[in-house]
Structures are given as structure tokens and as C-alpha cells.
Amino acid sequence: MNKNIPEISLQRLPVYLNYLRSLSGDDKKYISSGAIAAALGMGEVLVRKDLAYTSGVGRPKVGYVRAELIAALEEYLGCNIRKRAVLVGAGGLGRALLAYGGFEKYGIDVFEAYDSDPSKAGTEIAGKPVRPVEELFQLKGSDVRLAIVAVPAAAAQSVCDTLSEAGISGILNFAPVQLKAPGDVVVRNIDVAANLAVLSNML
Ligand code: NAI
Numbered sequence: 001m002n003k004n005i006p007e008i009s010l011q012r013l014p015v016y017l018n019y020l021r022s023l024s025g026d027d028k029k030y031i032s033s034g035a036i037a038a039a040l041g042m043g044e045v046l047v048r049k050d051l052a053y054t055s056g057v058g059r060p061k062v063g064y065v066r067a068e069l070i071a072a073l074e075e076y077l078g079c080n081i082r083k084r085a086v087l088v089g090a091g092g093l094g095r096a097l098l099a100y101g102g103f104e105k106y107g108i109d110v111f112e113a114y115d116s117d118p119s120k121a122g123t124e125i126a127g128k129p130v131r132p133v134e135e136l137f138q139l140k141g142s143d144v145r146l147a148i149v150a151v152p153a154a155a156a157q158s159v160c161d162t163l164s165e166a167g168i169s170g171i172l173n174f175a176p177v178q179l180k181a182p183g184d185v186v187v188r189n190i191d192v193a194a195n196l197a198v199l200s201n202m203l
Contacts, residue, residue, distance in 0.1 A: 005053040012050050014106070015040060017073040020066055021105075032063030079107045084144045086168075088159050089151035090115040090130045093174055097148060099126040110148065116155070133159070139166040146170045153177040160187070 019040060020031070033051065037044040048058070051069065054076040058064045074080055085103070087094050090113040103110050113125060114133045121132040136159075147168045151159050156175035163171060164185045171187045173179055181187050 009050045009053060012042075013054065013073055013077055016047070016051065017070065017077065017079075020070050020073070023066060028066055030059075030062045030064065031066050031069070033058060035063070077106060079105065081107050083108050083146060084142075085110045085146035085148060086136075086139065086144055087113040087148040087150060088115070088133065088136070088163070089113075089149060089155075089175075090117075090120050090125055091150065094148075094150040095125050097150060098128050108146065116151075133162075136162050137166050139163075139168065141167065144168065147172070149173045149175055149179075151175055160185075 016036060019036065023031070033048045034044045036042075036051075037047045040047075051058075051064070051072075054069075054072040085108050087097055087110055090098065094113060094115075098110060098113055110128070112128050113130045114136050115121060115130050116133045118132070120130045123130050145168060147163045147170070149156055149159055149163070149171055153175045156173065156177045157179060160171060160173070160179040160181055164182050169185050171179065171181065171185060173187055173189050174191075176191060176193075178189075179187050
């Protein structure tokens with residue numbers, strides 16, 4: 001399996017996977033790169049190149065066997081390997097993320113949350129326990145590598161520092177602040193507002 005994939009191609013793989021999963025019926029046993037490209041508004045050559053990273057191989061004239069391509073994408077993206085993740089900041093956004101069932105489709109189990117508000121510690125949100133943030137260090141030595149940060153901007157850097165010390169190596173950051181993390185910790189920022197601003201600029 002080729003893991004030297006450009007990040008931009010990697011980002012498109014879940015888009016292909018979602019689309020392929022959304023199709024159903026016997027008439028959808030095969031699908032061509034052209035059909036995927038047309039449905040997603042992308043170029044066919046680009047789609048073929050992206051899918052080649054996953055070892056998804058199309059057959060001349062018929063295209064890809066949809067089930068095989070889904071399996072190749074799921075394997076490449078590690079959907080079949082369960083990865084545990086925690087959430088820090090069980091406020092408005094955090095609650096919504098804890099209740100979201102979509103992470104499981106990628107093998108990700110957001111199984112617990114941490115918050116600094118003593119009135120939240122000991123409660124459950126969507127069946128997941130909320131723990132005092134002081135207990136974050138207990139993740140050290142566990143198999144948990146992923147964390148979602150949904151705390152106010154002013155608290156995000158110290159949360160990032162604690163997570164890094166606790167052995168977290170991937171942080172999905174919703175706080176509107178540029179986090180400084182050690183070199184072995186990957187931070188991805190999600191900013192819906194900035195995306196809307198870009199979208200609005202394109203109209
Ligand atoms: P909120 O105020 O409802 O929730 C924040 C939670 O973090 C609270 O439960 C609070 O007790 C907890 N908290 C505060 N300091 C903490 C610390 N040091 N350790 C652990 N928990 C701590 O805020 P909301 O609306 O849920 O937003 C959360 C963050 O997400 C904010 O930074 C906000 O700007 C950001 N946000 C980003 C969006 C995006 O598109 N990127 C969209 C919506 C919110």
C-alpha cells in the first residue's frame with residue numbers, strides 16, 4: 001500500500017468513500033472513475049490518481065467493483081482499526097460532537113470527555129463520561145492518540161500542552177487559535193466561520 005500520498009489526495013479519500021457508501025443496489029456493482037468524477041464535480045484523471053494510492057484497481061470498460069473499492073478505501077483510511085479519542089471542552093460544541101455518530105464510520109470512538117467545570121465532571125453526555133480536566137494526564141501510557149479540542153480560545157494552548165504531555169499525537173482543534181505543539185504532534189484546525197467567509201467571498 002502506497003502511503004506516500006499527498007495530503008490533498010488524502011483529504012479527498014473520505015469524500016470518495018462517503019459517495020461510494022451512499023450508492024446501493026445491484027446496478028451499482030461497478031463504477032467507473034468517470035462516474036465518480038462526474039458525481040463529485042472532479043476531474044477523472046485526478047480521481048484515478050487518488051484511488052491508485054489505495055490499491056483500488058479499475059477494470060477496463062467496467063471500472064471498479066464498488067465493494068472492493070470501498071474495502072480498499074476503508075483499509076487505507078484505517079476505518080477497520082478502532083481508534084479511541086477524547087474530547088476536551090464539553091460545552092455547546094463539545095456536546096454536539098459527543099452526540100455525533102459519524103466518527104464510527106471511520107473507526108474512531110470518541111469515548112469520553114474532559115472539562116474544567118466541576119458541575120460537568122461526573123456527568124454523561126450521549127452516554128459518554130465527562131471527567132475533570134485534571135485527570136487528562138491519566139491518558140499517558142494508554143492507547144489514546146487522538147483528541148478533539150473544543151475549549152475557549154484562551155484555554156486551548158494549555159490544553160494542547162497537557163494533551164501533548166499525556167501522549168496525544170493528533171489534535172483536532174476547534175478553538176480559534178493557532179496552537180503550538182511539539183514536532184511529533186499533528187494539529188488540524190477546523191474553522192467553520194473562516195470557511196463561510198471564504199465561501200461568501202466566492203459568491
Ligand atoms: P462553550 O463555552 O459552550 O464550551 C466550552 C467548554 O470548555 C465549557 O464546558 C468549559 O467549561 C470548558 N473549558 C473551559 N476551559 C477549559 C479547560 N482549560 N479545560 C477543559 N475544559 C475547559 O463554548 P463552545 O461554543 O462549545 O465553543 C468551544 C470552542 O469551539 C470555542 O473556542 C469556540 O470559539 C470554538 N468554536 C469553533 C467553531 C469552529 O467552526 N471552529 C464553531 C463553534 C465553536
